[in-house]
Amino acid sequence: MQALGIIDIGGTSIKFATWNGQTIQDRHAIDTPATKADFFELVTMEVTKMKQQRKITGVAISSPGAVNKLTGVVEGASAIPYIHNFPIQAELSERFGLPVSMENDANCAALAELDSGAGKTANSLIFLVIGTGVGGAVIVNHQIWHGAHLFGGEFGFMMADETHILSELGTAPSAVKRYLAAHPDVPAVSGKTLFELAANGDVAAQQEVQVLYHALAKAIYNLQYSFDPEKIVIGGAISNNAQLIPGINREIEAIRKQVKIASIKPDIVACQYHDEANLRGAVVDFEQTYAQV
Structure with missing residues (x-):
């Protein structure tokens, strides 16, 4: 080389x-x-x-x-x-x-994971970068799928509910923003702090974290059944949170119980390279x- x-x-x-x-x-x-x-x-x-x-x-x-x-x-x-x-x-x-x-850059990160990182055993994968917004990449047969308008992997534009896109519901900054809007007397908190508050029993924090989990789970479920990748790799700083993937998996299981014919469980892993x-x-x-x- x-x-x-x-x-x-x-x-x-x-x-x-x-x-x-x-x-x-x-x-x-x-x-x-x-x-x-x-x-x-x-x-x-x-x-x-x-x-x-x-x-x-x-x-x-x-x-x-x-x-x-x-x-x-x-x-x-x-x-x-x-x-x-x-x-x-x-x-x-x-x-x-x-x-x-x-x-x-997101496509490069996906190629790194495919080549020697969390997706190295796969021929196809979806890579989600979760930061201020949600971006990522689609890889099919080891090649980036750029799309007709070079928008392949712009998952943040997906509708997460009737009125919000995924970037508005599926990120830690958006969850923090909602939490602080409902609690104007609370000092500024980080995404990490919000997850800690939720783990310690703060009901409002738990609700916002749940919104995040559900939005990401719904998107990942839809991506799995649209592209059927071998793996779905999560990137961004939030991928370091040990609670994230279990939380998403719980929500995906709830969706699969609703959709009786949904036989595939997405294989979700955290990125190796940061x-x-x-x-x-x-x-x-x-x-x-x-x-x-």
Whole structure:
């Protein structure tokens, strides 16, 4: 396996690393520049160092936004407006003097889990990233399903009930927001604290956590019967919560009791990689991209 440079573009910072064919090396992060010119200057300088120190043969990039693999354009929107709507992949390749691959960050994380993480035994999986909202990826036969409009995996837009989407009901920040709205006299709490309050008998906290469990369970049940993946992998900081998957499974069992013909129980697992997932997945995407050339 070849030596590669890796870049994970984020709204707050950009992570840089190298890949020696087996492991991630030289990992560090730098604040995301405010302008396109400063961005190009930074990434070009970092890749030049990689070329000198590690003799890399390509650069694998994880990016926010809807990455069009055919055009090399980052479509849609993100926290970094200047990376969108021009042929950024081609420009980066010219600046680096190396082949470049680009893929959406959630898709990269899913590829990492599929390749050597929680989904490594699977050919197909659904990856849900649960953070401020809900995103993720669909993988079929080891390939990302991008969708006709590059919206494959945008699970947060799914309707969770008659009036709310999944991102409004199925995340810890949304549960905290509902809890605080009903208890304006309570100091600000975190998602972790809300789960602790629920475990300690706070009825209002239990109700909001239950809403979260049910919304995620309903979405996962529907995804299982829509795509029939071998595994459903949960990512995001909430995946570290030992209560999460048992709570979702209880709600799925309740749904399966309602739907008598529902014979399949989704195989839900927590992700293995966390802050390394985008970097590792970008490498997988590079190898897939240039294996086809």
